[in-house]
Amino acid sequence: MPLSPLPAALLSHMISISDVPPPPLHNIPSLKLPKHINYGQLNALCHIRGQHSTSSCSIQAAHNTFLKQYPKIFLHKNLRMPKLTKLEPNRRTTEDRKQSQPKPRDDSHNIAVHVRKVHGSHSLNGPKRFEERMEEFIAILKKLPVHRTTYEHHTVWKMLKLVPDLTSQLTDDHLKTLSKSVISETWVKGSTVVGNEGFYVILKGLARPQTKVYKHLIRGREARSSLKPLSFHNLFYNEDFRSSALPEIYLGSRDSMLKQWNTFGTLEVLPQAASETQAYTVVTEDDCEILKIPAKEYAKIKSEKLKLENMRKEQLIRKCPYYVEWPTLSIYELIALIKWKKFPPGHVMVESGNIISYVAYINSGYCNIYKSIIGLVKLPPNKVKKIRKLVYMGKLKEKESFGEISILLGVPFTCTVITGTEVEVAIIEDTDLFGQVYYPPVYNLDQAYLKIYGL
Secondary structure, three states: OOOOHHHHHHHHHHHHOOOOOOOOOOOOOOOOOOOOEOHHHHHHHHOOOOOOOOOHHHHHHHHHHHHHHHHHHEOOOOOOOOOOOOOOOOOOOHHHHHHHOOOOOOOOOOHHHHHHHHOOOOOOOOOOOHHHHHHHHHHHHHOOHHHOOHHHHHHHHHHHOOOHHHHOOOOHHHHHHHOOOOEEEEEOOOOEEEOOOEEEEEEEOOEEEEEEEEEOOOOOOEEEOOOOOOOOOOOOOOHHHOOOEEEEEEEOOHHHOEOOOOEEEOOOOOOHHHHHHOOOEEEEOOOEEEEEEEHHHHHHHHHHHHHHHHHHHHHHHHHOHHHOOOOHHHHHHHHOOOEEEEEOOOOEEEOOOOOOOEEEEEEEOOEEEEEEEEEEEEEOOOEEEEEEEEEEEEEEOOOOEEOHHHHHHOOOOOOEEEEOOOEEEEEEEHHHHOOOOOOOHHHOHHHHHHHHHOO
């Protein structure tokens, strides 16, 4: 069968170019990936399970997943809005500013300005007014002590230092410790506040103290106990009226009204019997905010301080070489008599030939020991003069004691003791030592020291 003209032509052309080499290979041009496609999400979209399943449920679930994932393949650019330029206001001239400035206020007749200047403050608008500080103080006291922050504890401590009755009779350490346990109580008008369980400071409102009049049944006279609301240990019952009977309660006069920062009550823990008979009460004339320092908290602080102080004294005595073998009970007898004292450098503790009046235990610093001798000094022409000199013999260091033999045996010191630096010593006066300390026969002070020193 003859071929059509077109295939025949193609066949003849292929035969004619069979010897021609193929064209050279060219690299496939690289494709530029669009920047708005997230190919990781696209790949996850293409491999969703269930797309090729025959089950209608799987296809429907795959279709729903596809529609949810499809918008994630496109990257969205963060559009940045153009900034709005602010028009600068027209600058005022110097004359305009001078005219617009307010005139200074004439405070020549304002007594508040003069009071602030006397107290060292020249500004009427200080950092915080006292009323604002008082409101903050009361708000802090309403919180439980465990819920207060460090700043709030510090604020309470600073405010308590404004109460003269506290600062005059408590140390700063005691006051700082008590500030972490004080609370505020709210008393409505007409309430009776009994001050036997603590020390009270009126922060807001007025209160009228109750005075007690005692009628002596034998002599038929009346006596009134002194009322001092600002007294720290105001138990309100006088010693002269312990045997009195039939107490009658009267409200104090208007002049004895307790105001802000006035105090009443006591920090001494009263026994139950005394608490019932020695009631110190006030009646509130307004709704009052009253700060309370519990007497038991103060007693706890004193007890803890006493324990620490006794422990410190015991450690000092036990570290002294001559007291290592002493029994604990005997050391405790000494602890009750110890007093702390400090002496400056160069202070003569005891001179040679004198009997010392105390036993000293060196807690810090040191003392130099000198021997007093008589020497000869040549003087012209061919003369000799006797002079007394102090020759350095040694040193008394920390945790050493001296003065025991001189006190117990009445023996004068054979040397002079002078402080080399500031020295803190625990001393026992001879008046406290004799007749007040009992020791077992083996560890009597006289016998113990005689045994120690071999006398």
